[in-house]
Amino acid sequence: MxxxxxxxxxxTPLAPSVLEAMQPYLTGEFGNASSAHWFGRKAKDALEGARNRIARAIGAKPSELFFTSGGTEANNLAIQGALRAARKRGKTHLISEAAEHHAVLDTCEYMRDEGFSVTVLEVDAEGRLSPESVERALQPGTALVSVMHANNEVGTIQPVKEISRITVGRGVPVHTDAVQSVGKIPVDVEDLGVQLLTLSAHKIYGPKGIGALYVRQGTAWEPVFHGGGQERGKRPGTENVASAVGFAAAVELVLEExxxxxxxxxxxxxxxxxxxxxxxxxxxxxxxxxxxxxxxxxxxxxxxxxxxxxxxxxxxxxxxxxxxxxxxxxxxxxxxxxxxxxxxxxxxxxxxxxxxxxxxxxxxxxxxxxxxxxxxxxxxxxxxxxxx
Ligand SMILES: Cc1ncc(COP(=O)(O)O)c(C=O)c1O
The missing domain is CATH 3.90.1150.10 (Aspartate Aminotransferase, domain 1)
Known part of the structure; x- marks a missing residue:
């Protein structure tokens, strides 16, 4: 059939060119990016090259990009990390919206159980959130607004730029889940004005199990995982070099096309x-x-x-x-x-x-x-x- x-x-299926780009790092150049020898240096160069290419594609600095195991993890790190940092400054309120992916909604619920207060805003009949409703929901203690860029079920694109214009002026950072928008519509962190942004490779002909979190320089945000010093201590764990290289190749492929x-x-x-x-x-x-x-x-x-x-x-x-x-x-x-x-x-x-x-x-x-x-x-x- x-x-x-x-x-x-x-x-999405892995693009042949993405597989080709990954292959050397699964076999001959298999080193641990933290090792000091030739194998490690090769891996480290490839990893940093991938970070540079992805960062450039979304208008970010390489130092603002942290590799994760995918969109779910990046959403968790964004919300949990930003809220934990904000709690130290006495801010404990989170705003999101009802049509988010479960990776955001369930994290919001988890944060509620952890003692944060959460406002989940309604969307309209077309799945859109109004920037005014975000403005109305802001409180002196609001620590973060998390609104997806484009919805995975119905495709509605949210007015993230308009929302960040309102909130950032009040010192409230915005996180956006751009898993479904990258490669489909323009995604640029400067244009969107966001402080945190989630990416995933497997929706754009890249490998499954890798994504990234963008964290704008100067954003209060704490790591959730603890361990080795990888990803500048913010997301420890031996790096998935082959997948990072595949992710970069996939980003460039979809942007080019x-x-x-x-x-x-x-x-x-x-x-x-x-x-x-x-x-x-x-x-x-x-x-x-x-x-x-x-x-x-x-x-x-x-x-x-x-x-x-x-x-x-x-x-x-x-x-x-x-x-x-x-x-x-x-x-x-x-x-x-x-x-x-x-x-x-x-x-x-x-x-x-x-x-x-x-x-x-x-x-x-x-x-x-x-x-x-x-x-x-x-x-x-x-x-x-x-x-x-
Ligand atoms: C909007 C959105 N966010 C997050 C995710 C989760 O990404 P991942 O599968 O990389 O964990 C998905 C996947 O369906 C998604 O559509």
Missing amino acids: DRIYLDHTAT REREMQRLQLLRDALQRELRAAFPRILVNGHPDFRLPHLLSVSFDAGAMPMEGEMLVTNMDLEGVAVSSGSACTSGSVQPSHVLLAMGRDPGTAKATLRFSFGRGNSQEELPIVAGIVRQVVERMTKVTRK
Whole structure:
């Protein structure tokens, strides 16, 4: 069976050029970057080269970038590290928003258990947070605002720049999770005005298990892990040199292609949206019509007319050879409706009857009629079954 992969928001395949860049550091030049000998120096040079290239890509200084095991860890380090440092100055209030990834929301809950006060702001029906609501939520004790750059389930892009303009003037740092935005829309720490920013390699054709946290120079932030002195003592642990090199190669690859590739994927995305709309006139497109990632389409079927479980939709699509998601991959397997769609005001039935298509480098125009035909077939079959 020829399979079609439309789940690039969950993860992406390693690009051949990325694998090629990594290979030497998995075999011949395998040294520990902390060792003083030739092998160690080779590894250290590669690691620092990777740091330089990634930092340059987001407008940061190399000394402001710390490698992590991925986006989840970087989000944890950003929030926990900033709050622990702020507590020493008597600041214990955190602001975030309801459509964040669980790596942020669950960390917020953890910090609440640790004695911090947390405000989780509502988003509108298109998944957007208003900068004014952030302004209203600010308190003298606010230590951090954490707002994602682009949402992984519906693609809505948050007004991070506008938010940081308001908060930074009041001495409140902003953290943004840019895991889904880098390589899709411009990501520049100066332009966004943020103090902390999260990246992950596996969403951009890099290896899984590596990411980075940007911490602007001068930002009060404490390490969460303790051990060796790696990453200037801020994130100890033997460095994953091959993956760091792969991460840098992936960042450069997606940035080099970004404008051209995103235009191409947006055309594919919009064409599928039109096809699905023609087949199901009452379909709801989730996310903001303008401020939305160009490669992502999230649609909800009219639950009143045809109640459906997203997981069953995904399974049936998979049986026909099309890989999609019903929401966030991280919450797949749970039968709960997506917290993002609920936050946007969808009712639980509609939230469950949702499919997310996310396009990537391997997708082409020829796949569109196949995918649209399979969606039609699967939905019709499932509607018949649920009506029986
Ligand atoms: C917005 C967002 N943040 C964080 C993460 C977690 O990143 P990682 O898989 O690298 O831990 C994801 C992954 O799905 C994501 O979409």
